[in-house]
Amino acid sequence: MKTKIAVANGDGIGPEIMDAVLRIFKANDVKLEYEFVEMGKSYFDAGHSTGMTAQAKETIETLGLLFKGPMETPKGKGVKSINVTARKVWNTYANQRDFRTLNGVDTVFSKAGIPINITIVRENIEDTYGGIEHLLTYDVAVGRRIITRPGSAQVIRYAFEMAKRKGYTKLACAHKANIMKLTDGMFLEVFKDIAKEYPEIEATDIIVDDLCMKLVSRPEMFQAIVLTNLQGDIVSDLCAGLVGGLGFAPSANIGDNISIFEAVHGTAPDIAGKGIANPTALLLSGISMLRYLGYSANAAAIENALLYTLEQGVHTGDFGDKSIPASNTNQFADAIIANL
Amino acid sequence: MKTKIAVANGDGIGPEIMDAVLRIFKANDVKLEYEFVEMGKSYFDAGHSTGMTAQAKETIETLGLLFKGPMETPKGKGVKSINVTARKVWNTYANQRDFRTLNGVDTVFSKAGIPINITIVRENIEDTYGGIEHLLTYDVAVGRRIITRPGSAQVIRYAFEMAKRKGYTKLACAHKANIMKLTDGMFLEVFKDIAKEYPEIEATDIIVDDLCMKLVSRPEMFQAIVLTNLQGDIVSDLCAGLVGGLGFAPSANIGDNISIFEAVHGTAPDIAGKGIANPTALLLSGISMLRYLGYSANAAAIENALLYTLEQGVHTGDFGDKSIPASNTNQFADAIIANL
Numbered sequence: 001m002k003t004k005i006a007v008a009n010g011d012g013i014g015p016e017i018m019d020a021v022l023r024i025f026k027a028n029d030v031k032l033e034y035e036f037v038e039m040g041k042s043y044f045d046a047g048h049s050t051g052m053t054a055q056a057k058e059t060i061e062t063l064g065l066l067f068k069g070p071m072e073t074p075k076g077k078g079v080k081s082i083n084v085t086a087r088k089v090w091n092t093y094a095n096q097r098d099f100r101t102l103n104g105v106d107t108v109f110s111k112a113g114i115p116i117n118i119t120i121v122r123e124n125i126e127d128t129y130g131g132i133e134h135l136l137t138y139d140v141a142v143g144r145r146i147i148t149r150p151g152s153a154q155v156i157r158y159a160f161e162m163a164k165r166k167g168y169t170k171l172a173c174a175h176k177a178n179i180m181k182l183t184d185g186m187f188l189e190v191f192k193d194i195a196k197e198y199p200e201i202e203a204t205d206i207i208v209d210d211l212c213m214k215l216v217s218r219p220e221m222f223q224a225i226v227l228t229n230l231q232g233d234i235v236s237d238l239c240a241g242l243v244g245g246l247g248f249a250p251s252a253n254i255g256d257n258i259s260i261f262e263a264v265h266g267t268a269p270d271i272a273g274k275g276i277a278n279p280t281a282l283l284l285s286g287i288s289m290l291r292y293l294g295y296s297a298n299a300a301a302i303e304n305a306l307l308y309t310l311e312q313g314v315h316t317g318d319f320g321d322k323s324i325p326a327s328n329t330n331q332f333a334d335a336i337i338a339n340l
Numbered sequence: 341m342k343t344k345i346a347v348a349n350g351d352g353i354g355p356e357i358m359d360a361v362l363r364i365f366k367a368n369d370v371k372l373e374y375e376f377v378e379m380g381k382s383y384f385d386a387g388h389s390t391g392m393t394a395q396a397k398e399t400i401e402t403l404g405l406l407f408k409g410p411m412e413t414p415k416g417k418g419v420k421s422i423n424v425t426a427r428k429v430w431n432t433y434a435n436q437r438d439f440r441t442l443n444g445v446d447t448v449f450s451k452a453g454i455p456i457n458i459t460i461v462r463e464n465i466e467d468t469y470g471g472i473e474h475l476l477t478y479d480v481a482v483g484r485r486i487i488t489r490p491g492s493a494q495v496i497r498y499a500f501e502m503a504k505r506k507g508y509t510k511l512a513c514a515h516k517a518n519i520m521k522l523t524d525g526m527f528l529e530v531f532k533d534i535a536k537e538y539p540e541i542e543a544t545d546i547i548v549d550d551l552c553m554k555l556v557s558r559p560e561m562f563q564a565i566v567l568t569n570l571q572g573d574i575v576s577d578l579c580a581g582l583v584g585g586l587g588f589a590p591s592a593n594i595g596d597n598i599s600i601f602e603a604v605h606g607t608a609p610d611i612a613g614k615g616i617a618n619p620t621a622l623l624l625s626g627i628s629m630l631r632y633l634g635y636s637a638n639a640a641a642i643e644n645a646l647l648y649t650l651e652q653g654v655h656t657g658d659f660g661d662k663s664i665p666a667s668n669t670n671q672f673a674d675a676i677i678a679n680l
């Protein structure tokens with residue numbers, strides 16, 4: 001069991017919400033040491049094209065686990081997102097996001113009495129995320145979409161193992177193989193092959209547009225869904241919307257050697273430094289991380305405290321019952337600590 | 341004003357729902373003549389690789405307007421969807437789908453009291469729909485995604501004109517230009533350029549994943565959205581889900597010389613021939629077609645009768661209040677006719 005991990009605060013509201021989460025960990029006596037690393041927009045601006053110092057990279061590679069706050073994507077044509085770069089350099093091939101209804105977080109679906117409980121596993125490296133594009137003429141832009149058999153296999157196998165671990169009875173593969181017959185066709189073929197090794201899990205496939213139609217009308221049809229990168233990106237955000245937005249969505253980037261647990265919402269520069277940001281998404285990612293690392297008792301205790309706190313109506317300014325005064329970040333964390 | 345159009349019944353439930361719609365047109369004294377054309381899966385199976393006879397193609401090109409039922413996509417690796425082929429050969433570059441809440445059609449959103457009124461304009465030819473893919477090795481599949489400036493301009497201009505015609509105050513362009521910087525970047529650039537010609541319409545842009553998150557939580561933010569082909573396909577189905585599914589979604593493929601109004605739901609082979617299919621989507625497409633052709637009074641009368649009939653609780657077996665007995669296709673059409 002790892003006892004030390006790398007932590008990158010992130011940009012904007014990153015430091016405040018990271019501080020709140022680590023205080024909650026400490027209050028629950030989580031036996032982890034943190035090594036803070038230099039990573040984020042300011043390091044990019046200082047000339048590190050991957051958004052991190054050489055020292056940060058080495059630390060993360062040694063420790064094998066990075067817990068990170070939100071990071072700002074630098075602007076500019078040739079520039080790559082720091083988040084996307086990190087996923088790629090460390091081959092964190094599976095992006096897992098668990099979306100579930102949280103009592104106290106009102107959504108269209110909670111009002112309609114429809115509980116959400118869906119895990120998205122998204123391929124995290126290939127597809128159009130390679131950024132291989134060129135201008136053929138001034139008028140014609142061409143991008144390449146690349147899907148590989150080993151790349152598909154590793155994320156699909158991860159999804160089946162995850163489903164098994166969570167006791168799910170089914171896993172769907174979403175795709176657009178009716179149009180992208182070779183690329184998505186390959187992803188689907190690999191899915192069907194690997195499914196044979198998991199007879200206990202019902203494996204189905206669904207066209208991605210049909211999936212989106214069903215997710216907004218009968219989300220209870222799905223337990224877990226595996227998709228290629230861009231379709232997974234879109235469907236993940238759709239599912240985030242079902243549970244209240246990115247402020248309530250954890251994200252884990254899983255690789256064989258290095259994994260990254262992160263908040264995927266923005267850096268909220270408008271409220272940065274004010275101490276009023278909502279730390280829930282980062283805390284949910286942290287809880288997933290504790291579970292992944294084997295700190296299951298801590299994960300369960302903190303999760304219960306968070307759920308109970310939300311149920312009590314405690315909330316930051318961005319959500320919740322307006323008749324109950326909003327807490328700031330510290331008060332929100334204190335309320336969770338009090339419920340531990 | 342055109343007085344004659346081509347009609348293709350389509351496969352499966354196509355003939356039944358087309359018959360119902362044309363009966364409603366007739367009852368409202370729509371002054372259109374129909375030339376039925378040979379198009380659909382059986383013509384594909386008989387050796388016509390585009391799914392239509394030469395005669396059908398000629399008729400459609402002469403008349404310039406095709407009203408079509410759903411068509412089955414033949415299976416097989418090299419085979420192209422008949423629907424997609426039709427859009428391409430006639431350069432129907434804009435796919436418009438209007439999604440609105442229908443009283444009598446319950447959805448998660450209607451239950452939450454959130455009315456939907458969104459028009460999607462999707463580029464209909466380019467993107468990965470070119471089907472340009474190859475296997476680089478057994479393990480690596482490569483697809484090409486092509487976006488052109490003239491192709492983007494024609495659909496974006498159509499979207500602004502449509503917004504103006506409908507009295508909309510805003511139009512959003514959704515894209516993933518943060519990752520696909522040249523292809524989606526070109527689409528976005530063209531959008532921003534053309535927007536300058538329409539100062540009366542507020543032009544905004546939004547990343548497609550963020551759009552999907554907002555569509556499922558605050559759909560009232562949007563009036564009209566223009567997108568590239570595949571993203572538009574996905575978002576269209578998402579929006580269909582908001583209003584009750586593809587059974588309630590009209591679709592128009594608009595080109596400069598030929599336009600196609602169609603039902604985009606499936607052919608429902610399981611209930612084909614039973615006379616119980618729901619003709620609403622085809623009727624909604626037909627109403628859009630009448631309006632497009634200039635038969636505005638007919639369009640308004642039939643639309644009002646449809647809306648009133650749905651409000652009364654009249655429904656086919658696939659939707660509606662189970663305490664009111666389901667109508668079959670003919671009874672449903674008769675109820676609309678009675679309300680004309």
Ligand SMILES: CC(C)[C@H](C(=O)O)[C@@H](O)C(=O)O
Nearest residue numbers: 081083084233264518519549
């Ligand atoms: C910021 C962006 C590049 C990123 C992505 O597209 O993967 C984000 O949407 C996400 O889902 O983490």
Ligand SMILES: CC(C)[C@H](C(=O)O)[C@@H](O)C(=O)O
Nearest residue numbers: 178179209421423424573604
């Ligand atoms: C059937 C399929 C090829 C088609 C598409 O992808 O365009 C459909 O989803 C649609 O939206 O009309």
